[in-house]
Amino acid sequence: DAGVTQSPTHLIKTRGQQVTLRCSPKSGHDTVSWYQQALGQGPQFIFQYYEEEERQRGNFPDRFSGHQFPNYSSELNVNALLLGDSALYLCASSNPAAGEKLFFGSGTQLSVL
Amino acid sequence: AQRVTQPEKLLSVFKGAPVELKCNYSYSGSPELFWYVQYSRQRLQLLLRHISRESIKGFTADLNKGETSFHLKKPFAQEEDSAMYYCALSLTGYSGGGADGLTFGKGTHLIIQP
Numbered sequence: 001d002a003g004v005t006q007s008p009t010h011l012i013k014t015r016g017q018q019v020t021l022r023c024s025p026k027s028g029h030d031t032v033s034w035y036q037q038a039l040g041q042g043p044q045f046i047f048q049y050y051e052e053e054e055r056q057r058g059n060f061p062d063r064f065s066g067h068q069f070p071n072y073s074s075e076l077n078v079n080a081l082l083l084g085d086s087a088l089y090l091c092a093s094s095n096p097a098a099g100e101k102l103f104f105g106s107g108t109q110l111s112v113l
Numbered sequence: 114a115q116r117v118t119q120p121e122k123l124l125s126v127f128k129g130a131p132v133e134l135k136c137n138y139s140y141s142g143s144p145e146l147f148w149y150v151q152y153s154r155q156r157l158q159l160l161l162r163h164i165s166r167e168s169i170k171g172f173t174a175d176l177n178k179g180e181t182s183f184h185l186k187k188p189f190a191q192e193e194d195s196a197m198y199y200c201a202l203s204l205t206g207y208s209g210g211g212a213d214g215l216t217f218g219k220g221t222h223l224i225i226q227p
Contacts, residue, residue, distance in 0.1 A: 035215075040219070041219055042117075042220050102215075105156065
């Protein structure tokens with residue numbers, strides 16, 4: 001099992017552009033969460049998806065949106081990129097009903113120029 | 114809103130010395146508390162959680178509701194303990210933080226000197 005996989009590993013965009021990040025959860029996991037980690041900071045919760053619906057959301061603007069597919073994989077979309085969106089974006093998966101703990105991916109490093 | 118504070122950005126101790134990483138939280142309810150660790154070039158992973166009251170790799174952490182603290186301790190530090198440590202809080206239930214969004218502190222970089 002490859003665990004949680006994220007793509008791409010690195011991405012460079014310019015202000016105003018849109019970006020899509022992808023995540024495949026660990027086998028057996030049905031819940032996907034996304035976090036933003038700015039340099040020198042701890043991860044900040046963006047949102048969580050379960051059964052293809054956004055179940056919980058952190059304090060992020062509507063420019064941040066997501067999707068979960070029937071195979072439990074997920075996408076994070078960010079519109080109208082700002083310089084401040086430059087960060088490491090972490091995906092984490094779990095299966096709370098089964099008592100499975102949270103597993104993190106290696107992240108996508110997004111740079112906005 | 115809930116908050117997690119880790120007052121030390123960097124903590125350096127010698128091998129064999131005791132280690133204590135501080136974590137304080139603010140939340141009026143009864144949260145679940147966790148410690149996550151990130152070793153060099155590895156992913157963020159769960160180290161321990163307060164509800165299990167377990168010891169992992171010699172580390173323990175006790176939840177002190179009166180002081181709203183969840184300090185991480187180890188009596189004798191080892192070089193392989195060098196890593197980034199994050200304290201985190203969950204508002205609802207267990208599952209290692211997988212049932213809802215976690216609130217993380219800014220992290221403490223622990224360096225164990227030989």
